[in-house]
Amino acid sequence: MTLTGQTSTRKLLYWGSHYLMIAAFVIFALFPLYWLLKVSVTPNDILYTEGVRLWPSRTSWENYAFVLTQSNFPHYFLNSVIVSGTTALVTTLIAALTGYAFSRFAFRGKVIIVALMLITQMFPLVMLIAPIFKILAPLGLTDSLTGLIIVYTAFNVPFATFLMQSFFDGIPKDLEEAAMIDGNTRFEAFRAIILPLTLPGVAATLGFVFTAAWSELLFALMLVSSESASTFPVGLLSFVSKFSVDFGQMMAAGVLALVPACLFFLLIQRYLVQGLTAGAVKG
């Protein structure tokens, strides 16, 4: 065999195994989603009778139709969109301002504030449910979307702040100083120069907080009791009844719940890709 022949076989092997591993990982990661989809389109009458098959012998949209028209799901859905969207916006706004302050200013008590914010991340959430309920109940914030938004925002702000701070750290101080000399106040410089450059960071933070709020179950379950203020993760549980689980409908609802999250990420992905690799190379 010639030298070039050897090299090309080696290359082929190298890239072949490379793609094989990636494919294995992708299949592993996506299989549950596939199963979700598969069960959601399987008619109820053959769900248990066909055994384990990769694709049902016949498909139907009846589960989707039921979820959309016969259940409370559209309502839960709307609640989730309101709660997650608002939480993402409010958290990102607070995190951007706080992160900027952490990144740019030296002030008294900074270390203490950072330490306190880190400590809030150390407690298991379960520990905090009772005290939070105690605080929110007299304020009339249990069983309300506002209460959920406040709790989610409070829990997400520390991490989002550190995330935003790291993005601001990556932007040279000279830029806003140049803008301040050019005629901006510091806040104007932040808005006109720094924020546009941090869009990937803002997108990443929005995405992170949105998904965290979107899939949160524990607080949504404990703080909300009425149907009118339930979010979709709680709604999913309503398909579990005392005697049976409506897997088909549950999976259909699950697939539908993926839609807004997918749309949201589609919207921000252009910034996100930049954001997640920011700082990897010197720009």
Added chain:
Amino acid sequence: MASIQIENARKSYGAVDVLHGIDLNISDGEFIVLVGPSGCGKSTLLRMIAGLEDITSGAISIAGTVVNELQPKDRDIAMVFQSYALYPHMSVAENMSYALALRKTAKEKISDAISGVAEILGLTALLDRRPKALSGGQRQRVAMGRAIVRKPQAFLFDEPLSNLDARLREQMRTEIRKLHRRLGATSVYVTHDQIEAMTMADRIVAMHDGIIQQVGSPVEIYDRPANIFVASFIGSPAMNFLEGSYEIADATTAGIRLSDGALISVLPVADAKPGQAITLGARPEHISIVADAQSGGLPAKVELIEPMGLSTLVHVTLAGKPIKIFTMDRPDYPVDSFIHIAFDMAKIHVFDTASEKRLPPANAAGILT
């Protein structure tokens, strides 16, 4: 354009004093270079003039107005940063027009100003590009253009050339100087590069440890350094120093006795007593290689010959101390051989070792006073 006055300006970060009472008057249209090693406070002083750092005490005035409490935007100064600090999301034209747009200047006026400045700086073809599509030298020009377009009271430069390669640096040095002549703008330029300071400044402000060591024209600073720090910092290759004690021969000649007993003749200095510890400073070009001891030469051991093209630098040791000699000849002494060197008596600097201050010659006969 405007003058800048700095009166007893101090800066401390907590308990650390960075600037210890700076007094400096910069005249209208003057090109001042603040020079010193890193950490000497030169950039801090510049940033205090710009308003990017608070003044702990003292006063800074621009055009007669005390600006201590004014925001940077209200001081009407322009600054060129070491990193250029171009706005990455804006085109060259937008970068240059940003300040004017903030001042609500009419669009036609802005585009006139920009095309004028772009013409001067050779940026006309680049106006639509983003900073990332520019080379280092082009970015530097845009940063300059952004400053010039505004016609500010004063220009502040914070080591603007240190990110460029040697050739470009030399070229930009000349261009900035020409621009200054053309615009006549008051400029404060910070650098750690003494060649930039020498070539560009009307006056050099040599700083060390937050204190101004000397203010003077480049030639003044080079020929009459106020102390050992200035003498060693300004000049490349750097000044040679030898320690010894002062001896008086007669009214016109004195000498410095080195540790190995050799005597180097100097002009008598006014404030030195016999036996006083003296540091002698001699620039490499003021030491010559002579034939033998009869010509007044001291024996020195050759360590290294450094050809520099135009000239040659001969490294020797004298009384155990390294000495550099600048010569336009092309010497080829073998390493470890002995040669004889002679000091130009009229151009030797005498410093008091204890205070490190320069001791000027007693009479006016010498070139140095």
